[in-house]
Amino acid sequence: MGQSAEPTETSAERPLSRKRRQTQTRLLDAALDAFAERGFQGTSVEEICERAGFSRGAFYSNYSSKTELFIALYHRQSETILGALAKRASPSGQPVPHDLETVVRQILAAVPHDRRWYLINTEFALHAVRNPSAAATFAAARGRVRTIFAESLTEVLGRMDLELTVPAEDLARWLWAMSEGGTAQSYMEPQRLAPNDLIMQVAPLLLGAVTKPS
Amino acid sequence: MGQSAEPTETSAERPLSRKRRQTQTRLLDAALDAFAERGFQGTSVEEICERAGFSRGAFYSNYSSKTELFIALYHRQSETILGALAKRASPSGQPVPHDLETVVRQILAAVPHDRRWYLINTEFALHAVRNPSAAATFAAARGRVRTIFAESLTEVLGRMDLELTVPAEDLARWLWAMSEGGTAQSYMEPQRLAPNDLIMQVAPLLLGAVTKPS
DNA sequence: ATCAAAAAATACATAGCTGTATCCGATACA
DNA sequence: TGTATCGGATACAGCTATGTATTTTTTGAT
Numbered sequence: 001m002g003q004s005a006e007p008t009e010t011s012a013e014r015p016l017s018r019k020r021r022q023t024q025t026r027l028l029d030a031a032l033d034a035f036a037e038r039g040f041q042g043t044s045v046e047e048i049c050e051r052a053g054f055s056r057g058a059f060y061s062n063y064s065s066k067t068e069l070f071i072a073l074y075h076r077q078s079e080t081i082l083g084a085l086a087k088r089a090s091p092s093g094q095p096v097p098h099d100l101e102t103v104v105r106q107i108l109a110a111v112p113h114d115r116r117w118y119l120i121n122t123e124f125a126l127h128a129v130r131n132p133s134a135a136a137t138f139a140a141a142r143g144r145v146r147t148i149f150a151e152s153l154t155e156v157l158g159r160m161d162l163e164l165t166v167p168a169e170d171l172a173r174w175l176w177a178m179s180e181g182g183t184a185q186s187y188m189e190p191q192r193l194a195p196n197d198l199i200m201q202v203a204p205l206l207l208g209a210v211t212k213p214s
Numbered sequence: 215m216g217q218s219a220e221p222t223e224t225s226a227e228r229p230l231s232r233k234r235r236q237t238q239t240r241l242l243d244a245a246l247d248a249f250a251e252r253g254f255q256g257t258s259v260e261e262i263c264e265r266a267g268f269s270r271g272a273f274y275s276n277y278s279s280k281t282e283l284f285i286a287l288y289h290r291q292s293e294t295i296l297g298a299l300a301k302r303a304s305p306s307g308q309p310v311p312h313d314l315e316t317v318v319r320q321i322l323a324a325v326p327h328d329r330r331w332y333l334i335n336t337e338f339a340l341h342a343v344r345n346p347s348a349a350a351t352f353a354a355a356r357g358r359v360r361t362i363f364a365e366s367l368t369e370v371l372g373r374m375d376l377e378l379t380v381p382a383e384d385l386a387r388w389l390w391a392m393s394e395g396g397t398a399q400s401y402m403e404p405q406r407l408a409p410n411d412l413i414m415q416v417a418p419l420l421l422g423a424v425t426k427p428s
Numbered sequence: 429a430t431c432a433a434a435a436a437a438t439a440c441a442t443a444g445c446t447g448t449a450t451c452c453g454a455t456a457c458a
Numbered sequence: 459t460g461t462a463t464c465g466g467a468t469a470c471a472g473c474t475a476t477g478t479a480t481t482t483t484t485t486g487a488t
Contacts, residue, residue, distance in 0.1 A: 019455095019465070039340065041255035044445060057467050060447070115343075122340055126253065126333065129401045139403050174416045177395025178388070185391055187343045189353050202388045202420070209423045233435075233485085258475060271437050274477070 024062050026052040028073050036116035040070055040123045071137065074124045077117060078141045084110040085148050096159045100204040100211075103156050107149070111179070113195045118187055146172045157207075163214035171210060178202055238276055240266040242287050250330035254284055254337045285351065288338045291331060292355045298324040299362050310373045314418040314425075317370050321363070325393070327409045332401055360386045371421075377428035385424060392416055 030052035034043045045066050049059050063069040088094065088110045097103050128138035150172040157164060164171060182198025244265035248257045259280050263273050277283040302308065302324045311317050342352035364382040367389075371378060378385060396412025 017464080023465080037344070039255055039344070041253055045447095046445070055467050056447085058465075061465065065447090119340065119343065122336065125398060125402060126336055126340075129329075129333065130251070130253070135402065142402065170415070173399065174392070174396075174412065177399055177412055177416075178392050179395070180398065181391025181393070181395030182388075184339060184394065185387065188339060188349065188356065198388060198391055201384070202391075205423045206416070206420055209419045231434080231485095237435085259477095260475070269437050270477085272435075275435060279477095 020062070023052075023054065023058055024072075027054065027059060027062060027069065028076055031069055031073050032077075032116055032120065035070070035073070035123065036119040039119075040066075040127065070124070070127070071134070073120065074138075075141070077112075077120065078145070081111060082145060082148065084112075085145065085152065088152065097156065098160070100207045101200070103153075103160070103207070104200060104203040106156070107152060108179070108196055108199065113183075115187065118183055122184075146176065149176070157211060158214075161214055162211040164211055166210045171207075174206065175199070175203055178206070234276070237266075237268065237272055238286075241268065241273060241276060241283065242290055245283055245287050246291075246330055246334065249284070249287070249337065250333045253333075254280075254341070284338070284341070285348070287334065288352075289355070291326075291334065292359070295325060296359060296362065298326075299359065299366065302366060311370065312374070314421045315414070317367075317374070317421065318414060318417040320370070321366060322393070322410055322413065327397075329401065332397055336398075360390065363390070371425060372428075375428055376425040378425055380424045385421075388420065389413070389417055392420070 027048060031043075031048045034048050034051055037043075038047070043066075045056055045059055048066075048069070049056050052058075059069075063072065088106065094106050097106060124134075124138065128135040146169065150168040153172060153175075154164065154168045179196075179199045182193075182202075183195050185198060186193040186195045241262060245257075245262045248262050248265055251257075252261070257280075259270055259273055262280075262283070263270050266272075273283075277286065302320065308320050311320060338348075338352065342349040360383065364386040367386060368378065368382045393410075393413045396407075396416075397409050399412060400407040400409045
């Protein structure tokens with residue numbers, strides 16, 4: 001939490017040349033696919049490089065290990081979501097919704113419903129649970145998202161003249177848990193459930209239970 | 215779904231000797247620890263055997279691959295939960311609870327709050343999402359649990375003179391999603407959240423929102 | 429006590445992956 | 459145009475895992 005926690009370096013931040021950024025992007029893209037298909041541990045550095053059209057030399061000149069790449073990938077995805085969420089959260093954003101379902105729908109639009117992202121995210125969660133240092137990183141990233149999410153919720157509900165009866169951060173946690181749980185179920189039983197089915201059903205009920213006219 | 219889907223064989227079911235069952239148990243126990251610590255892909259067959267105090271010979275004479283063991287392990291854990299749940303679901307079970315929180319607490323008592331189980335289960339979910347054949351197995355096992363869970367819910371609520379305004383199976387899904395999502399969060403941020411905190415807070419609210427006096 | 433079958437240990441052949449060290453080409457700048 | 463640096467490819471050395479084939483030990487039945 002000291003310096004601006006941008007990419008993945010310890011000392012002086014070199015500007016990072018154009019070409020270098022390109023190959024990193026290609027490596028990250030390849031890794032996203034590879035990890036999603038075969039899992040983090042099940043994917044060899046070699047395979048990532050093949051998909052990206054590079055040799056292992058290129059890889060090791062950009063990342064010092066598969067784990068470092070993994071973390072970089074997580075950050076990239078995380079920033080993307082954060083950006084999308086922040087855009088939605090801006091007061092000049094969407095029109096004021098008039099029912100809770102619309103609130104939920106608007107917020108969900110910022111979250112990527114990407115199978116690959118689900119897989120990577122879950123793998124990263126496992127990684128974090130097993131690995132205290134990664135856990136801190138992970139918790140911090142999630143915390144930032146949760147805060148923005150909570151602010152967004154309060155703001156939208158406020159514009160609807162509704163008041164929360166529980167802390168917004170708690171509610172954010174709950175909705176997130178439901179969303180993740182539901183998404184997980186949907187990928188496990190794809191024929192029965194679409195990724196957002198569950199949260200779209202439950203969230204309005206829950207929101208109804210924790211709001212009152214202000 | 216043809217024969218009784220007991221263990222892991224295709225043809226005639228030999229009774230399975232005492233000793234054999236013992237070593238399988240030890241291998242499964244060892245695998246549970248190993249997988250939890252290092253992950254499925256990150257664990258070598260060798261390591262499982264070491265922990266169990268066997269050589270790889272013993273392993274391959276019991277299981278044809280690490281994946282087969284993995285599936286067997288999942289089934290074993292799954293059966294355990296199912297048993298616990300069924301016991302609770304029996305009408306002669308607990309006294310009639312008088313508030314929704316107690317309902318939730320009673321049901322949660324059947325689910326193991328074991329870090330290892332969380333890890334294995336999540337890994338298996340990933341495995342299933344990536345692997346259609348495992349997905350069927352997985353969905354079936356979860357379906358059985360969900361059904362029993364739903365029945366149990368209906369029964370308990372009925373004894374409290376409450377009636378559901380949504381299908382019990384749906385509610386079971388929702389609660390399960392919340393529980394899993396909350397448990398996941400708790401393991402990611404162990405200092406802030408205990409495994410059942412979230413569901414204990416939310417479930418009563420949700421139950422309140424989907425029940426009415428009958 | 430002997431022998432047959434089962435269960436587990438050992439040995440082996442092979443394949444794959446990692447990370448480093450070295451080499452080569454392109455680009456940039458003087 | 460020469461040269462230094464950067465980015466990436468190639469080569470290499472070593473380790474680890476897998477699965478099978480073979481041997482040894484254990485067990486159980488007669």
